[in-house]
Amino acid sequence: xxxxxxxxxxxxxxxxxxxxxxxxxxxxxxxxxxxxxxxxxxxxxxxxxxxxxxxxxxxxxxxxxxxxxxxxxxxxxxxxxxxxxxxxxxxxxxxxxxxxxxxxxxxxxxxxxxxxxxxxxxxxxxxxxxxxxxxxxxxxx
Numbered sequence: 001x002x003x004x005x006x007x008x009x010x011x012x013x014x015x016x017x018x019x020x021x022x023x024x025x026x027x028x029x030x031x032x033x034x035x036x037x038x039x040x041x042x043x044x045x046x047x048x049x050x051x052x053x054x055x056x057x058x059x060x061x062x063x064x065x066x067x068x069x070x071x072x073x074x075x076x077x078x079x080x081x082x083x084x085x086x087x088x089x090x091x092x093x094x095x096x097x098x099x100x101x102x103x104x105x106x107x108x109x110x111x112x113x114x115x116x117x118x119x120x121x122x123x124x125x126x127x128x129x130x131x132x133x134x135x136x137x138x139x140x141x
Contacts, residue, residue, distance in 0.1 A: 036088045042117040044084075045102060048077045048110040078107050085113075095120060 055070035082103040089099035098120050102113035 045114045049114045052110050
């Protein structure tokens, strides 16, 4: 059984400093500077859609060997993309909507995830082009 009482306060050290201020690595990951960038995830999603299209074509045509290989490739890509997109949502590299489209709907058809990546890229481009150079001041009353 556990002994009663509380533990004392932790001494100041490397952990205490890391708790109060985010490390450079965490800041870089949030900015998308690590392996999980929007562009890498987008192109991986496009590749996944191509694999899935090949799977459908081979399955309809009755090619057993390529269907097996493409089926396994699709399954592994879906699991990998799901985990990567969940991490990317947590790091704020992609919005939740894109993450859900890839992780939840990607097993049935990765085209939805690719579409959401294109949609998000267009939204970001539109937001960057319509953003004013300087914040406008409120007119005097």
